Amino acid sequence: MPEYYLGLMSGTSIDGIDAALVDLSNDVPVLLTAHTHPWPAQLHDRILETVTDPQSVSLQDAGALDAELGEQFADAALDLIANAGLKTRQITAIGSHGQTLFHAPEGHPAFSMQAGDANRIAERTGITTVADFRRRDIAAGGQGAPLVPAFHQAVFHDPSTPRAILNIGGMANLTLLPVDNKAITGFDTGPGNVLLDAWYRKHHRDNYDQSGAWARSGDLDESLLERLMEHPYFSQPPPKSTGREQFCLRWLEELLQEEHHTLPDVDVQRTLTEMTARSITGSLEQFGQPVTQVLVCGGGVHNDFLMQRLAALLPEQQVETTEKHGLHPNWVEAVAFAWLAKQTLEGKAGNVPHVTGANRAVILGAIYPGRIQQT
Template sequence: MSAPTAHNGLFLGLISGTSVDGIDAALVHFDDTSAHARPTLRFGRTYPWPPALRERLIMLGQEAHAITLDELGALDVQIGRAFADAALHAIRDAGLTPEAVTAIGSHGQTLRHRPHGPVPFTLQLGDAHVIAERCGVPVVADFRRRDVAAGGHGAPLVPAFHAAVLHDPGEDRAVLNLGGIANLTLLPAQGSVRGFDTGPANGLLDAWCLRHTGQPFDAGGGFAAQGSAIPTLLARLLEDPWFALPPPKSTGRDHFHLGWVEAALHGQEHPADVQATLLHLSVRTIVAALQATQPHTRRLIVCGGGVHNPVLMAALAEALPGVVVEASRAHGLDPDFVEAMAFAWLAREHLAGRPGNLPAVTGASGPRVLGALYPA
């Protein structure tokens, strides 16, 4: 078949974040062919991982577990199959057929993200050949590695999408994604867009909650609300040198995992107090980063799973007097699917031959067309 073009309107974005809480699928329509075309979410749903595969991914992300080459190869295919299943379910559940979709943008599952050191790399698995073969739809995947090859962090990539759809020339804004890791996009009324990771968010909160309550996430922030933050523990966690690094910066579950938390514990802490401390760690690092980099922010637009944690959202609002803290839904973007929509947009930008990174965000030596095309 001929190569797809960016003139067609419907794209499917797929992502599983550092929390590994499911595969987000977003069918997105764009109303014209420009980079700033208004996206409309036609359908969004989160599909569960096969339980054994999710358990293995969490274990690989939490600690430096050894993995053989045979298992790595098999895992790549298994993740690709899970992503393909999510794509096909989303297309079917939306009442469509694969022929209606111009292309799929697949982020894959990050296993390691090491943009520092003598051999920088980032590793996302989820064989795009498998997705294209099973779905019969062209796939754009492997978005991060070109930016790393150009000297960047390969992350965060979503700020380019935020800038395209949420910038306001009359107001200094920031977009906060509360996923497994928290990241900020700075959208000044005038000036350059910037973005960077600020540290842990749902990844640690979910993992600690699962260990001590058996629940995969802290519904309504109730577990954290049962406890009180421990100032000395918070201070020890904040001593991690990563927090003092200047942007551009990025991180992942391979740095901020439960072993990292346990190394700071004295062993007598009540689990709910630790949960409250981890919540305040996220708030403290987000607010410090925002005040240091864009102190005149007037509106903080929040997306990601953390939007559904009222304790976290209230703590953010309390720590940012004078700033409007609101979910992205107020701007027509479902907070649960902004990242998946971004990868639909990145696939579209790839087909249009337009750069998908922002060098001021990632630190790359220049703008680059991101990803590789895998034909149907």
């Protein structure tokens, strides 16, 4: 019997809601169908404004945004179920990550805030919905992130090959899976696409640098690269996680203002790509165990130039996408939250304490019951 779960994820890139419908009845998840539900332009702009300038947003604005995002997550789920030709009652549960509005894992107190009212998802779909995954880990002393390593371990561990799973979304995160399946590590390496997108958008009409072509045509500026790599996050040992709070256009622009204001825009894009690549490979070297394969997922796999730089910086490793290993790179995160919802409903832990820094393994999330089915 299949067991259908639906995962909903909207990451720091704010490009849209990734929705994935998956059969989790076996150890290997089987992806049925997936799509990206784009944010309506006005909602995209409000999310962006909220995350880049949180001071400008009132409590009323934040409450309204939470409700409206909840409706969008529900739409994304319902569209996907209809596309798959299934009925809502055939879906066991939805796992919804929500949209991060603020991530402050080092704050006093630490917190992480995701919007997208799960009451609305459960009410509109009638499907039991698990959401608010990060805060239980934070309550147990963790960073609340990254939460995907347990899923990576369940799906991508190989007893004969030490692997790293690299997700390049708005931020980039690594999971290291040693062959003995013990002591897995994982952390955010720093920005993935977020600064590449922000800089590109400032100079072009499009949302991102298609295949990294613009970056490829620029020249690397070693002195800017050195200044970028001085960001203290890069040398901080794990457990660690990050977001737009630390890596935003303002940080880049201030740095450019100081000493690089004459640099051509295209060279900045080239250099930002190098920063993403080197912060990933550098932290793999500095904080990881040796691996022979790096499996890449997230939107960054479509940036050919970034992938080429990663492969060049990792000559000893096989760098390939997760597609070769059974899961299309666009949907790994959404499938992970479907899987985490199953963990929660089965009373199983979803965090890896060694990864997040939590003092124990905890069951993540809050459960919003679906409608009782009439038999």
